[in-house]
Amino acid sequence: MNIQRVVRNLVTTKRHFWLTTQSLRVVENASGKLEVALDPIGCKPGDFVITVEGTAARLATDNPKITTDLTIGGIIDHWSEDDW
Amino acid sequence: MNIQRVVRNLVTTKRHFWLTTQSLRVVENASGKLEVALDPIGCKPGDFVITVEGTAARLATDNPKITTDLTIGGIIDHWSEDDW
Amino acid sequence: MNIQRVVRNLVTTKRHFWLTTQSLRVVENASGKLEVALDPIGCKPGDFVITVEGTAARLATDNPKITTDLTIGGIIDHWSEDDW
Amino acid sequence: MNIQRVVRNLVTTKRHFWLTTQSLRVVENASGKLEVALDPIGCKPGDFVITVEGTAARLATDNPKITTDLTIGGIIDHWSEDDW
Amino acid sequence: MNIQRVVRNLVTTKRHFWLTTQSLRVVENASGKLEVALDPIGCKPGDFVITVEGTAARLATDNPKITTDLTIGGIIDHWSEDDW
Numbered sequence A, B, C, D, E: 001m002n003i004q005r006v007v008r009n010l011v012t013t014k015r016h017f018w019l020t021t022q023s024l025r026v027v028e029n030a031s032g033k034l035e036v037a038l039d040p041i042g043c044k045p046g047d048f049v050i051t052v053e054g055t056a057a058r059l060a061t062d063n064p065k066i067t068t069d070l071t072i073g074g075i076i077d078h079w080s081e082d083d084w
Helices: A055-059 B055-059 C055-059 D055-059 E055-059
Strands: A002-009 A024-028 A034-038 A048-053 A070-075 B002-009 B024-028 B034-038 B048-053 B070-075 C002-009 C024-028 C034-038 C048-053 C070-075 D002-009 D024-028 D034-038 D048-053 D070-075 E002-009 E024-028 E034-038 E048-053 E070-075
Touching: A002 A034, A002 C034, A024 A070, A034 A048, A034 B002, A048 A055, A055 A070, A055 B055, A055 C055, B002 B034, B024 B070, B034 B048, B034 D002, B048 B055, B055 B070, B055 D055, C002 C034, C002 E034, C024 C070, C034 C048, C048 C055, C055 C070, C055 E055, D002 D034, D024 D070, D034 D048, D034 E002, D048 D055, D055 D070, D055 E055, E002 E034, E024 E070, E034 E048, E048 E055, E055 E070
Parallel strands: A034 A070, B034 B070, C034 C070, D034 D070, E034 E070
Antiparallel strands: A002 A024, A002 A048, A024 A034, A048 A070, B002 B024, B002 B048, B024 B034, B048 B070, C002 C024, C002 C048, C024 C034, C048 C070, D002 D024, D002 D048, D024 D034, D048 D070, E002 E024, E002 E048, E024 E034, E048 E070
């Protein structure tokens, strides 16, 4: 799993069916690279989270048919920019 | 998922069976790296999109036998080069 | 598999269901990049370990429904910073 | 999918069973990195191709038991070094 | 598949169950990065090999339950440092 920080929400009005009802967040890693993760937990910008990728990302949702390859798996309790 | 921009269409007359009837787009990421994504939505050059990779890419088509490892999952409403 | 070193434990009070009862470790690779691995073996900080990723990471736990994409598969007997 | 160029054939007399009867090609990407792809189409050195990775690579052969993680999925009609 | 060179054997006395009876080799790529591959063929240090990753790595063993994400798929007949 990777350690990433939630940057903001992502709005996409035209989406694939299995993604339509899901919350998507823009997340960044330690080097500032941006990705998009599905959020089944309810995170807010600034949260440090662990993200799960690949087939595990689909299993980390309620429905493995959801076509995500990156899902937030938890919010880290104690983490700051200095830990990165 | 990754955030990529559609560059142009890709024409390949000699293709694997499961790709033959699919629309393929050349997409680039923030650092200019090119990849090829299957487009089940109907994007045009310049659109910023989220792309899904791995097994989820196949599930994001109508038929999981389609041999794609990268599929466009949605068009982002508000994104510009400055957001990258 | 990759060769990584255990840095410390990771505490996340708000986690996805399938990760709740699992031990998570922050691990680093030769270039200092941090990731989070599930630890079914019982490692301590400083241990050099081999980590398994992808679907194999789930199979390396007791339950393939556990939504990990990185799992510690073994502790390396003889390895030091010089070997990296 | 990635855009790669066929460099040459690869000869391996001692191979895993599921790879023995397959044509393997050395391919390079835009930055010159070499990989090995299974070729079910019949490419020649110099061809620009799209390659499929992961589980899709196995589905892009006649037999998903073939242990490839990279398979050529099509020959690109119009592509040159300048497009890279 | 990737082209890697066998560096040496890897000894791990404390291993995950499905890896216990398998031969593991430290392999390096063209840029010197080290990884660990399962070796079902019987390679020796210095051999240039093709390695298979992901789910295909598990299929390239006798038992897909073996929790490997990187398996040696063949020994390359003619390859030297100059080819890298």
